[in-house]
Amino acid sequence: MSTQHLRTATHFGSYEVRGSGDAVTLTPVGEDASPNRLGDGLIDAHRGPLRITRPMVRRAWLERGPGPAGGARGTEPFVAVDWDTAYDLVARELARVRVEHGDAAVYGGSYGWGSAGRFHHPQSQIHRFLRMGGGYTDSVNSYSAGAMEVILPHVIGGDSWAFAERGVQWPEIAGDGELVVSFGGLAPKNAFANAGGVGRHMQPEWQRRCKDAGVAFVSISPLRTDAADFLGAEWIAPRPGTDVALMLGLAHELVRTGRHDVDFLTRCCVGWDRFERYLGGAVDGVAKDARWAGAICGVDAGVLTALAARIATRRTTINVSWSLQRMRHGEQVHWMAIVLSAMSGSLGRPGGGYAGGLGISQMGVRPRRHQVASLPQGPNKVTESIPVARISDMLLSPGQTYDFNGERRTYPHVRLVYWAGGNPFHHQQDLNRLVRAWQRPDTVVSHESWWNPLARFSDVVLPVATPLEREDFAVGMMDLTVTAMHRVLDPPPGVPTDHEAFAALADRLGYGQEFTKGRSAAQWVRHLYARTRDGLAAEGVALPDFETFWSAGVASTPEPAPVPDRSFALLRADPRAHPFETPSGRIEIFSATVASFGYDDCPGHPVWLEPEEWLGAVAARGPGLHLVSNQPRTRLHSQLNHAAHSRAAEVRDREPVLIHPDDARARGITDGQVVRLFNGRGACLAGARLTTDVRPGVVVLSTGAWFDPEDPGVPGSLERHGNPNVLTSDRATSRLAQGPSPGSTLVELEPWTGPVPTVGCFTPPEILPTTP
Numbered sequence: 001m002s003t004q005h006l007r008t009a010t011h012f013g014s015y016e017v018r019g020s021g022d023a024v025t026l027t028p029v030g031e032d033a034s035p036n037r038l039g040d041g042l043i044d045a046h047r048g049p050l051r052i053t054r055p056m057v058r059r060a061w062l063e064r065g066p067g068p069a070g071g072a073r074g075t076e077p078f079v080a081v082d083w084d085t086a087y088d089l090v091a092r093e094l095a096r097v098r099v100e101h102g103d104a105a106v107y108g109g110s111y112g113w114g115s116a117g118r119f120h121h122p123q124s125q126i127h128r129f130l131r132m133g134g135g136y137t138d139s140v141n142s143y144s145a146g147a148m149e150v151i152l153p154h155v156i157g158g159d160s161w162a163f164a165e166r167g168v169q170w171p172e173i174a175g176d177g178e179l180v181v182s183f184g185g186l187a188p189k190n191a192f193a194n195a196g197g198v199g200r201h202m203q204p205e206w207q208r209r210c211k212d213a214g215v216a217f218v219s220i221s222p223l224r225t226d227a228a229d230f231l232g233a234e235w236i237a238p239r240p241g242t243d244v245a246l247m248l249g250l251a252h253e254l255v256r257t258g259r260h261d262v263d264f265l266t267r268c269c270v271g272w273d274r275f276e277r278y279l280g281g282a283v284d285g286v287a288k289d290a291r292w293a294g295a296i297c298g299v300d301a302g303v304l305t306a307l308a309a310r311i312a313t314r315r316t317t318i319n320v321s322w323s324l325q326r327m328r329h330g331e332q333v334h335w336m337a338i339v340l341s342a343m344s345g346s347l348g349r350p351g352g353g354y355a356g357g358l359g360i361s362q363m364g365v366r367p368r369r370h371q372v373a374s375l376p377q378g379p380n381k382v383t384e385s386i387p388v389a390r391i392s393d394m395l396l397s398p399g400q401t402y403d404f405n406g407e408r409r410t411y412p413h414v415r416l417v418y419w420a421g422g423n424p425f426h427h428q429q430d431l432n433r434l435v436r437a438w439q440r441p442d443t444v445v446s447h448e449s450w451w452n453p454l455a456r457f458s459d460v461v462l463p464v465a466t467p468l469e470r471e472d473f474a475v476g477m478m479d480l481t482v483t484a485m486h487r488v489l490d491p492p493p494g495v496p497t498d499h500e501a502f503a504a505l506a507d508r509l510g511y512g513q514e515f516t517k518g519r520s521a522a523q524w525v526r527h528l529y530a531r532t533r534d535g536l537a538a539e540g541v542a543l544p545d546f547e548t549f550w551s552a553g554v555a556s557t558p559e560p561a562p563v564p565d566r567s568f569a570l571l572r573a574d575p576r577a578h579p580f581e582t583p584s585g586r587i588e589i590f591s592a593t594v595a596s597f598g599y600d601d602c603p604g605h606p607v608w609l610e611p612e613e614w615l616g617a618v619a620a621r622g623p624g625l626h627l628v629s630n631q632p633r634t635r636l637h638s639q640l641n642h643a644a645h646s647r648a649a650e651v652r653d654r655e656p657v658l659i660h661p662d663d664a665r666a667r668g669i670t671d672g673q674v675v676r677l678f679n680g681r682g683a684c685l686a687g688a689r690l691t692t693d694v695r696p697g698v699v700v701l702s703t704g705a706w707f708d709p710e711d712p713g714v715p716g717s718l719e720r721h722g723n724p725n726v727l728t729s730d731r732a733t734s735r736l737a738q739g740p741s742p743g744s745t746l747v748e749l750e751p752w753t754g755p756v757p758t759v760g761c762f763t764p765p766e767i768l769p770t771t772p
């Protein structure tokens with residue numbers, strides 16, 4: 001490894017750094033055979049007009065002090081202040097809220113993908129800072145997998161992410177697999193990003209190995225491009241949100257033809273008998289057969305019976321992407337997938353079974369979850385927390401009770417929201433509702449580097465250095481590489497790292513020494529590297545010493561060993577000797593625990609529950625299109641939406657919306673035209689792209705366009721840029737998981753006939769020159 005090249009790592013790739021100062025460039029590392037272009041323009045973005053270089057305070061908040069904003073938050077100009085003033089304001093306000101309203105009045109969930117780097121990881125920094133200061137209301141679970149994180153421990157035991165270890169992996173499929181049936185496809189774009197970093201993008205290589213080994217693929221998705229061309233996958237395009245019905249149809253066909261694995265179902269599972277009665281129609285008089293399923297899914301029954309025959313006779317992996325549980329009743333789909341694979345005869349046999357998200361990130365080898373060091377956060381004295389997607393409910397309804405996984409909980413009354421490393425105006429559903437909720441707290445503080453929507457909707461913005469402007473090292477979950485993050489650029493004068501900003505605040509609040517432990521950032525990085533080295537050494541993996549690593553810029557680690565004590569294979573071999581951590585020790589097709597909660601939206605075994613919004617409802621009510629708001633191909637969420645690669649994909653300055661030519665023709669929409677998407681919750685503009693890659697009745701508007709309301713003070717005002725979350729619903733998946741459900745959204749589309757408004761989100765807000 002040459003030592004003259006510096007390196008850095010992002011969630012979407014590792015880079016060699018060439019040149020310096022104004023001439024610096026990033027090139028994907030040579031050993032990455034499948035790099036992507038998500039980082040294009042990253043350097044330029046640093047110098048662009050959207051970079052925030054001084055602390056900013058919303059005018060009315062500065063003049064009149066904290067308090068509910070009544071619509072002003074997000075609309076007013078900012079006043080630039082000096083750093084001492086900014087730190088004093090934030091420290092004083094944190095202290096005031098804690099004294100007057102208690103520590104639970106501080107919301108520090110701060111969800112988001114921040115940046116790679118074990119030390120500077122902004123969530124770790126903010127949580128350590130807020131915990132040491134007295135604690136805060138936290139969030140639990142993720143937007144990614146909110147429903148499966150809660151249901152799967154009831155079904156297969158283990159913690160929320162045990163599915164990632166127990167599911168079948170690519171090397172096993174390449175070895176012994178014959179068929180991969182993938183619900184939600186295996187979208188190549190979703191392998192671009194991996195939380196924490198990615199040394200080499202392995203997904204295409206793994207998939208190709210399976211293909212070369214003769215494995216057949218079926219992609220079940222409304223979008224043809226959700227499977228790589230080289231897979232030659234059969235494409236089945238059901239109506240969105242109907243995958244549970246489709247699986248039930250397959251399951252019924254397995255029983256009808258006597259091909260279900262009765263031995264495994266009775267020996268290694270509980271509740272098969274109950275479920276079988278539901279499947280056959282003994283419970284509600286409706287047999288969930290292929291014809292029933294086909295009518296719901298909009299797929300020929302013959303397609304389902306043929307697929308069931310293949311599943312029964314091939315070593316099959318049933319893979320389900322996470323998007324399918326970001327929907328109403330999202331708990332059902334992974335539960336049902338486990339039942340289907342238990343029936344298929346492949347679960348617990350080499351090369352087949354259930355997989356929860358192959359194709360996403362680096363999913364496909366065993367994750368390394370516990371050996372890599374992170375910044376210690378300490379205990380949180382506050383016990384309040386919310387399921388992460390319930391933020392609008394919390395802000396709008398303090399004191400209201402709600403159900404969550406068998407508990408009855410109460411929303412705390414939050415007065416101060418503190419965010420570092422996430423963008424709620426990207427990730428939250430029903431943004432017009434969030435805009436209203438967001439006015440309620442007394443104060444919103446954020447750390448951002450760019451004038452993105454979160455910064456604009458803050459009272460105090462502390463601008464921070466970007467990952468290129470600090471030193472760290474990266475290790476991705478499910479990744480095999482440790483990458484140095486050398487300092488590539490200097491931050492703008494005076495701009496601190498998140499850590500330095502929190503250290504300055506902790507100092508003012510009297511716990512500076514406790515927060516930093518007297519270590520410099522460089523010392524912390526070496527400390528966390530040493531702890532990672534120890535953690536991996538305990539597994540027999542040797543990392544070089546820090547200096548060697550730092551000058552090489554990279555170190556590789558072998559794939560983690562399989563989890564030795566729990567797997568579907570061991571369960572199949574002897575369920576008594578190798579029980580899962582469920583109440584029965586077996587796979588819970590019926591969960592007495594879940595049934596005991598009495599939730600009509602998540603009963604004791606997987607069921608098809610009709611969502612409020614799906615194409616079946618359109619058939620009855622008409623008109624309407626199903627909105628798929630998937631992960632974007634040209635960026636990571638909302639990150640670098642302002643940079644070259646993402647901007648280049650825009651249609652007339654807006655996010656492209658994919659629409660089938662038949663649907664476009666019916667509405668008088670032509671390719672490249674600006675269109676308005678709308679429903680009862682909001683409206684946005686986007687640029688039409690006509691394509692037969694999408695199922696008729698479905699439109700695809702990827703997430704991540706920066707929220708750009710025409711009038712930010714008026715919830716519901718036209719969003720000009722193509723952010724789908726002004727259209728999505730804030731309904732929870734169910735009372736069990738309270739996960740987000742953007743996938744259950746109906747919209748209508750029409751040509752935009754008025755003058756096309758200029759997009760405003762890439763122009764900084766008004767900044768007043770002096771402190772009044």
Ligand SMILES: Nc1nc2c(c(=O)[nH]1)N[C@H]1C(S)=C(S)[C@@H](COP(=O)(O)OP(=O)(O)OC[C@H]3O[C@@H](n4cnc5c(=O)[nH]c(N)nc54)[C@H](O)[C@@H]3O)O[C@H]1N2
Binds near residue numbers: 122428429
């Ligand atoms: N409609 C719809 N909505 C969705 C989804 C969907 O499928 N459909 N998917 C959901 C999912 S799965 C997810 S994970 C979420 C993603 O939601 P987020 O993770 O919140 O989205 P990001 O755009 O990645 O936000 C990261 C923010 O952190 C900032 N940042 C980066 N590095 C640093 C740093 O070092 N310090 C600080 N202070 N800030 C930093 C970036 O500028 C950016 O604003 O969105 C969810 N929302």
Ligand SMILES: Nc1nc2c(c(=O)[nH]1)N[C@H]1C(S)=C(S)[C@@H](COP(=O)(O)OP(=O)(O)OC[C@H]3O[C@@H](n4cnc5c(=O)[nH]c(N)nc54)[C@H](O)[C@@H]3O)O[C@H]1N2
Binds near residue numbers: 184193226243637
């Ligand atoms: N390039 C890029 N990659 C990413 C991310 C990113 O922002 N950009 N984000 C990362 C994150 S945080 C996460 S959580 C993962 C998420 O990974 P996923 O949840 O798999 O991502 P999505 O793109 O939302 O969904 C995958 C596909 O599911 C299909 N789909 C949608 N609705 C349905 C349905 O009802 N039925 C069926 N059968 N298919 C449906 C869509 O066509 C969509 O393209 O991706 C990660 N990878």
Ligand SMILES: [Mo]
Binds near residue numbers: 143144145
């Ligand atoms: Mo995610």
